[in-house]
Amino acid sequence: MKTIILGLALLSLVNSALAVDRVELDDRIRMLTGKFEALQAQPDKRIPADVLRKAQGIILLDTTKAGFMFAFQGGNGVAVVRDKWGNWSPAPFLVAAEGSFGFQAGGEQNFRVILLMHKDSTRQLINPQIDFGGVARGTAGDNSSGFEGKFNPPRQAVLVYSARSGFYGGVAVKNGSLAPADNDNRVYYGQYVSMSDILFDKKLERTPAADDLAEKIKTYSEK
Numbered sequence: 001m002k003t004i005i006l007g008l009a010l011l012s013l014v015n016s017a018l019a020v021d022r023v024e025l026d027d028r029i030r031m032l033t034g035k036f037e038a039l040q041a042q043p044d045k046r047i048p049a050d051v052l053r054k055a056q057g058i059i060l061l062d063t064t065k066a067g068f069m070f071a072f073q074g075g076n077g078v079a080v081v082r083d084k085w086g087n088w089s090p091a092p093f094l095v096a097a098e099g100s101f102g103f104q105a106g107g108e109q110n111f112r113v114i115l116l117m118h119k120d121s122t123r124q125l126i127n128p129q130i131d132f133g134g135v136a137r138g139t140a141g142d143n144s145s146g147f148e149g150k151f152n153p154p155r156q157a158v159l160v161y162s163a164r165s166g167f168y169g170g171v172a173v174k175n176g177s178l179a180p181a182d183n184d185n186r187v188y189y190g191q192y193v194s195m196s197d198i199l200f201d202k203k204l205e206r207t208p209a210a211d212d213l214a215e216k217i218k219t220y221s222e223k
Contacts, residue, residue, distance in 0.1 A: 021187065022187060022188055025093065025184055025187065025188045026207065026208075026209045028076060028078070028093070029078055029091055029207075029209040029210060029212075029213060030209055030212065031062070032060040032062060032077065032078055032111075032213075033060070033209075033212055033213045033216055035060070035062060035111045035163065036060055036113060036213075036216060036217075036220075037216060038163065039111065039113065039161065039163050040220045042163075045161070045162075045163060046220075047113060047115070047161050047220070049220060049221050049222060049223050051115065051159065052115070052217065052220055052221040053221045054117060055082070055115040055116065055117060055159075056081060056082050056116055056117060056118060056119050056121070056122050057079060057080065057081040057082065057115070057116030057121065057122035057125065058079065058080055058081075058113065058114070058115055058116070058217065059077055059078070059079045059094065059112075059113070059114040059116070059178070060077055060078055060079075060111075060112075060113055060213075061075060061076075061077035061094070061096055061111070061112045061113075061114060061178075062075050062076060062077065062109070062110075062111050062112075063075030063096055063109070063110050063111075063112070064109050064110075074095070074096060075095075075096045076093065076094065076095060076096070076181065077093070077094040077095075077096060077178065078091040078092065078093055078094065078213070079091065079092055079094060079125055079199065080199075080210070080213065080214065080217075081116070081122045081125070081199045081200065083202075087214075088206070088210075088213075088214040088217060089198065089199045089200070089206070090189075090198050090199070090204045090205065090206045090207065090210050091198075091206070091207075091209075091210040091213060092125075092180060092181075092185050092193075092195055092198040092199060093180070093181035093184040093185055093188065094130070094178045094179065094180060094181055095178070095179055095180075095181045095184075096177075096178050096179075110162060110163065110164055111162070111163040111164075112160060112161065112162050112163075113160070113161040113162075114158060114159075114160050114161075115158065115159040115160075115161070116157070116158060117156060117157055117158065117159060118157045120157065121157040121158055122199070125195050125199055126194070126195045126196045126199070126200070128179065128180070129177045129178075129179050130177060130178040130179060130180075180194075180195050185198065188207075189204055
């Protein structure tokens with residue numbers, strides 16, 4: 001656990017050093033939006049519209065795993081939540097870290113969409129360290145998620161979809177966590193802002209890149 005926490009701290013520092021301007025952060029939102037669109041274009045992996053419509057929060061998470069014996073996986077993401085009128089919030093940035101030990105070699109990239117199905121689960125996003133493992137654990141996997149009418153998701157607080165395997169549930173970030181990317185959020189919004197400021201308190205307006213993400217979510221919720 002100490003190794004994971006240290007890795008998260010180091011990744012946060014690297015992330016802070018690299019995210020030097022708003023243009024780069026806009027590009028990150030657009031990149032994640034593009035990966036979401038690519039996932040939705042695959043019939044055997046896409047999130048069914050009726051499931052997407054019920055989501056109260058969405059995290060788009062892009063991770064890279066590399067290592068030999070001990071593997072470290074880190075990455076970046078964004079989150080949005082739905083208000084009581086059905087409108088999507090501005091997008092804060094997240095940083096992810098995960099550690100695992102065992103025989104493994106090489107590298108791997110993975111894109112995940114984490115759906116927060118209940119209002120209570122969206123409130124976890126304001127925590128300094130976000131762990132969805134407990135609420136996601138036990139969700140059964142099913143690769144037929146893309147076929148409308150053939151899949152009834154369990155009544156879980158968190159559902160996880162992967163560009164690699166479709167719906168697989170399980171733990172969103174096994175043995176690791178998500179955390180707010182505070183420096184990225186400060187750079188992007190021009191001031192220090194908390195996750196609550198961005199997601200729930202209506203202190204900020206959505207940027208054009210976040211508008212585009214919200215529009216894509218709406219489009220795929222209606223298909």
